[in-house]
Amino acid sequence: MIVCFDIGGTAIKGAVAHAPEDVRPLPRRPTPLQDFDAFVQVLRDTIAESGGAPECIAISIAGVLDPDSGAATVANIPCIHGRRLVADLEAALALPVIVANDADCFAIAEAGLGAGRGHRVVFGAIIGSGVGGGLVIDGRLINSHGGFAGEWGHGPVAATRTGNPPLEIPRFQCGCGLKGCVDATCSARGMETLHMHLHGERLTSEEIIAGWDAGELKASQTIDIVVDVIASPLALVINVTGATIVPVGGGLSNSRTFLQAIDAAVRARILRRFDRPLVVPALCTVEPGLLGAALLGLTANHQKE
Numbered sequence: 001m002i003v004c005f006d007i008g009g010t011a012i013k014g015a016v017a018h019a020p021e022d023v024r025p026l027p028r029r030p031t032p033l034q035d036f037d038a039f040v041q042v043l044r045d046t047i048a049e050s051g052g053a054p055e056c057i058a059i060s061i062a063g064v065l066d067p068d069s070g071a072a073t074v075a076n077i078p079c080i081h082g083r084r085l086v087a088d089l090e091a092a093l094a095l096p097v098i099v100a101n102d103a104d105c106f107a108i109a110e111a112g113l114g115a116g117r118g119h120r121v122v123f124g125a126i127i128g129s130g131v132g133g134g135l136v137i138d139g140r141l142i143n144s145h146g147g148f149a150g151e152w153g154h155g156p157v158a159a160t161r162t163g164n165p166p167l168e169i170p171r172f173q174c175g176c177g178l179k180g181c182v183d184a185t186c187s188a189r190g191m192e193t194l195h196m197h198l199h200g201e202r203l204t205s206e207e208i209i210a211g212w213d214a215g216e217l218k219a220s221q222t223i224d225i226v227v228d229v230i231a232s233p234l235a236l237v238i239n240v241t242g243a244t245i246v247p248v249g250g251g252l253s254n255s256r257t258f259l260q261a262i263d264a265a266v267r268a269r270i271l272r273r274f275d276r277p278l279v280v281p282a283l284c285t286v287e288p289g290l291l292g293a294a295l296l297g298l299t300a301n302h303q304k305e
């Protein structure tokens with residue numbers, strides 16, 4: 001048995017996992033943001049509630065670990081930001097601890113229990129408040145230490161001349177510190193920034209997608225550009241990894257028509273021909289972080305035995 005957690009800036013959600021099909025949620029608690037001891041105590045209380053002695057703890061976080069130093073980058077939880085999270089938690093809890101990025105947990109959940117079942121190479125993509133992803137090959141997450149593999153959303157690769165007729169698009173500043181990231185143009189906020197830049201209109205990403213669905217001209221121009229900018233880097237990811245399925249999660253994946261447009265654009269840009277959708281909605285829509293952490297923990301535990 002293992003205990004898994006999905007830790008975000010508001011809540012710490014825990015669950016007891018006996019098997020991939022047997023993951024039972026425990027009560028959620030508010031995340032202590034400033035006090036590491038209080039943070040550890042919440043984990044202890046949750047572990048105590050599991051009613052057993054877990055073999056390990058597996059945690060999904062909205063951040064990354066530095067592969068060299070182990071230092072965590074978790075901007076919205078100051079008390080763990082900068083800490084060597086695995087070492088500090090193992091010392092505090094006296095249990096083996098696995099920590100993974102939330103997009104990686106999403107990818108492993110989709111590979112094991114979602115739209116990626118039956119595929120050897122699964123690239124799980126997040127398109128929402130950020131653009132991220134994770135790669136799972138033969139059931140194993142390609143990211144044993146850290147959280148940078150699969151980060152296709154960052155790097156100055158967004159096209160700057162795009163649309164029909166072509167328009168010049170600036171390299172927007174990204175939250176990661178770089179300019180011209182796919183994230184800066186194609187995340188929910190990126191789409192809003194792009195729409196504002198093109199049309200001087202402040203709309204939410206939901207409103208822009210709804211306008212595009214309704215055939216509205218300005219929204220359609222924005223979405224055409226977003227789809228064009230996002231499709232090339234995603235196509236390259238598929239060529240490089242050989243992924244045969246790309247389950248998509250995140251807020252923008254709620255629009256089926258938006259995903260279908262991305263799927264068509266991506267399939268037109270890759271070498272391999274698919275006569276079926278490749279970019280598809282995720283199936284593990286309830287607690288993917290928790291499920292992915294459970295699978296990671298159970299797999300690690302199994303390999304140890």
Ligand SMILES: [Zn+2]
Pocket residue numbers: 153154155174175176177178181183184
């Ligand atoms: Zn970036």
